[in-house]
Amino acid sequence: MLEAYSRWLLQQRGKVLSKSKLGEVITYSLNQWEKLTAFLKDGRLEIYNNRSERSIKPFVIGRKNWLFANTPRGAKASVTIYSVIETAKENGLNPFQYLKCLFFEDPKNPQALDDLMPWSQKIPLTCRVFKS
Known part of the structure; x- marks a missing residue:
């Protein structure tokens, strides 16, 4: 699911105005990708906070x-x-x-x-x- 979300973010990045709310969300998600996916690298981390x-x-x-x-x-x-x-x-x-x-x-x-x-x-x- 995360791979599909990542692909979607990358596809949408060029289609959406970066200053729009959706554009800000896409940029934020991509900029925080390593933190968003950290739970995949360490099973002790929880998905939710x-x-x-x-x-x-x-x-x-x-x-x-x-x-x-x-x-x-x-x-x-x-x-x-x-x-x-x-x-x-x-x-x-x-x-x-x-x-x-x-x-x-x-x-x-x-x-x-x-x-x-x-x-x-x-x-x-x-x-x-x-x-x-």
Whole structure:
């Protein structure tokens, strides 16, 4: 289906005004083709981003609470910690316990950082969320 869509986009590109809405959509699709088809190269990627959008919904709703992010440094800090927390949740970890683990670990070498990734099997059981 994606190959057929790609062929159609390429055929239509020359027939549609680039400044029209359809032309903009065609240009956008072609420019983003690698990202659009990334899920084909890695089976862990999902076709839809619904789960990602659900993850950021509380952040968007509470954006007035994020007024400290009124500088580039504040925004970067905000997005970094938020990404760590949401990634922990997606990997079945309790974010608070996981952050404690991260803050109190002192890896002696860069390789030890792999053991601290949320998907690592070496994360302590105290960080894991067990569903009954």
